Amino acid sequence: MTWIDMPANSPFGPDNLPLGVFRLGDEEPRVGAAIGDQVIDLAPVASAQMMDGAQWFARPSLNDFLALGRPTWQATREWLLDLVRNENDREVVEPHLIPQSAVTMQLPFEVADYVDFYASEQHATNLGRLFRPDSEPLLPNWKHLPVGYHGRSGTIVASGTDIVRPSGQRKAPDATVPSYGPSQRLDIEAELGYVVGTPSVLGKPIPVDAFEDHVYGVVVVNDWSARDLQAWEYVPLGPFLGKSFATSISPWVVSLEALAPAKVPLPAQDPPVLPYLAGESLVNYDITFEVYLNGELVSSPPYKDIYWSPAQMLAHLTVNGASVRTGDLYASGTVSGAQPDQRGSFIELTWGGREPLIVNGDKRTFLENGDQVTITAWATTNTGTRLGLGEVTGRILAG
Template sequence: MTSSWLDLPADHPYGITALPYGVFSGADGVRRVGVRVGDQVLDLGAAAGSTGSGTARLWQQPSLNALLAEGKPAWESARAWVVGLLSDPELRAAVEPHLHHLSDVTLHLPVEVADYVDFYASEHHATNVGRIFRPDGDALTPNWKHLPIGYHGRSGTVVVSGTDIRRPVGQRRPPTEDQPVFGPSVRLDIEAELGFVVAGGTELGSRVSVDEASEHLFGVLAFNDWSARDIQAWEYVPLGPFLGKSFASSVGAWVTPMEALQAAKTPLPQQDPRPMDYLLGDDLFGLDIAIEVELNGSVVARPPYSTMYWSPSQMLAHLTVNGASLRDGDLFASGTVSGPEADQRGSLLELTWSGEQPITLPNGSTRTFLEDGDTVTIRYSAPGADGIRIGLGEVTGTILPAD
C-alpha cells in the first residue's frame, strides 16, 4: 500500500489511490489544473515549478485538454509523478505550500468538450421505459441488444456541477389536448449517468476497435443528463431527442483516471444474442460503481453501474465504426443507470412510473417530476487499489423557474 505524508485516514475516499483531476481558480481568478487529495486541491503547475518538473505547461492550462492530447503513456507518467509528489517525504516542503482547501477555490468545467454523445446502455432502464410507453408491446426495441443505441448531443450546454439549471420551455402536447402548447416543461427529470472523457484524435474514416478503446478512454466523471420529458415526447418522432435534452447536461468537477478504476472492473452481464464482431474483443468490461441519487437532501435511488449491458469499450467502438473521428475532449455518457429493483432506478420517469406513483420525501411533500427550487445531487464511489473505496465526485444542480 502506497502511503502519503498527508495526514489523511488510510481509507479516505480521496486519498492517494483516487487522485482525480480538475480545474480550479483561486483569488486571482486564473484557471489551472489541480488534483484532489482529501479536502484539498494541489496546484500541479506550481508543484511542477517548485520540484523542477518539466510538465508545468500541461497544468498551467484552463482545461485538461493539453494533458489529454499527450496520450496514454503520458497520462500514466503524470499519475505516477503526482503519486510521488504526495508520497515522497523529501518533497513535502516543496509541495505542501501549493495545497489549497476546497472551500478556498472555485471549481470549473474540467474539460473543453469537443463532441458529446449520449448512450442508452442500461437494459433495466430501457426495459422500464419500454414498459411505460409501450405497455402492450415489446419492452425493448428489436435493435437494442444488437448495438449500443445513442444520439449526438450538444457540447456547448455541458456545465459544471453547481450550475443552476433554468427550467426549459418549448412545445409539448398535453395528453388531454389535440394540439401542442408552448411553455415551461412540466415533466422535468434527471438521468443519473456516468460520463467518459475521451482523448487521442483519430482521422476521419478510421475506426477504434474494442481493444484499442483503452488508448482513448482517459477517465470518468459524474453526469446528470437533465431531460424535459414532455418536450422530448412531442419532438422525438421521427428523429430523436433534441430540445428536450440539449438545454443542459451537468458534469462533476473531478475526472477520475481509468487507471484508478482497475479494481472496479467487473465482467459484463451475458450478452445474448452474440454481438457483431466489431463489438467483440479482449477488453470488454463493466464497472462496479455505486451511485446515490439525492433529491433535496434525501436519497431516492441507488443505481448500480455494474448492471449496465454495454461496455464503455463497445460504446466507443460503435461510436467510431462508421468512420466518425475522435477529438481530444470528446465526451460520451452511458445513459441512465438503473438496476433491477425499484429503488435502483436512475430517473424520476422510472421511480414514479411516469408520474403515476409519486415518491414521498421525508418532509411529507411528493414528487412526480422536478419542481422549481429542487436540488439534485448524484454521488459516485468505486472499489480502488489496496481495498480502499474511492470517491468519484458528485454532480449537483438546482432548478430555477423558466424565464
C-alpha cells in the first residue's frame, strides 16, 4: 500500500522502487526512484530527513551508491519503502514527486566492464541448428560452463538512443571474397543484465553463494547484433565488430531485493556441473520479456527456463581470478523459449531470414532503417502481481 496516487496495475508499484538517473530541464542529472508514473527526487528528501549519505543521490550516476555494498543497499530499500508507505512522510516527499513525462532518463550508471553470456539453451540450440545443420546444435563445452565474451562498455547506451546501422566486412555465401558496407542483417537480442556494485579482489574468485553480496540489481538489455558481420568475423576468436557498435539498457535498475519474490528453482543441469558452479541456493527469476517492432508485439521470451543462473555466470566470470568493479555489467545472452513466438532475436524468429514475420501487414526479416524496437520485461511475484523492469527502446538510423 502507498499514499501516493498511481495508475492501477502500474509496473512501478510500491514494492518495486527501482533507481535511475534523471534530468529535469537544464538541471544537473541526479538519482530518483520510480513510483507509478512519477519519480521521487531522492537528494532533497534525504537531505530534509538528515539522512547520512544524501550526497549519493545528488550525483549523475549510481556508481557511488552501488559501491557502498549490500548493507547500505538494504537499508536504503527499507527507507524507500517507508517513504511511500508511511503517511507521516507525505509532507517531505510530495513536493519532490516529478512526473516521469517531465524528465529525461540518463544512463543509470557508468559502465566499467561488460560481459555477455550465452545462457539460454533454447537460443544456443536454435543458432546451432541454423549455423551447423549437420552437427549437434550445442558444442561440447556448452553444458559444462557458461559461455561468454567480453564486450565493449563504451558503446553501452541509454534507452532512447538512436542506433546507427554499422558497417564492416561481410561475405555472402556465394561470394569468393568479402565486401564492405552497411550490415544487411541487423538484429536484436532480448537479454537480462546484472549490475555489479561491490567490487572484488584480483586473484580471488567469487563463489556462487556470494552473488547477492556483489550484484545490486538488473536492467533490460538489447544487445544489437550485425549478423552478417558476425558470421564472417567470429571464427576463431568470437564476436567482435558485429556486437561492439551498440548495446542499449533500460533506465531503471531493479534491486535483487525487489526481485526476490520472483525467484524460481534453476532447471535441472545435466551433466552435473563442476564444484565451483554448484550450490544449494541457485535460482532463476520468473521474468517475461516482450519484444515490439514498430509497436507490434512479435515475441514474448520467458526467462525462468534459462539454463545458467546469474550466480554461476558471476562465479565463472571470476574463477580465473578476474576481478569485478563497481559498474560492471554482465548479461544473460538472448532469452528464448521453446515456442516460435518466444524467440528473443529476429534471426530465430525468421529462422535465418527464411520465414519472414508479418508486421503491420508487411513481410519482415531483419531490421530496416527507421525501425523502432522496444523490449519490456516484468517479473511475476509470488502474489501473482507484476513487478516491472521498465523498457529499452532504440530506432535504427542509416549508417
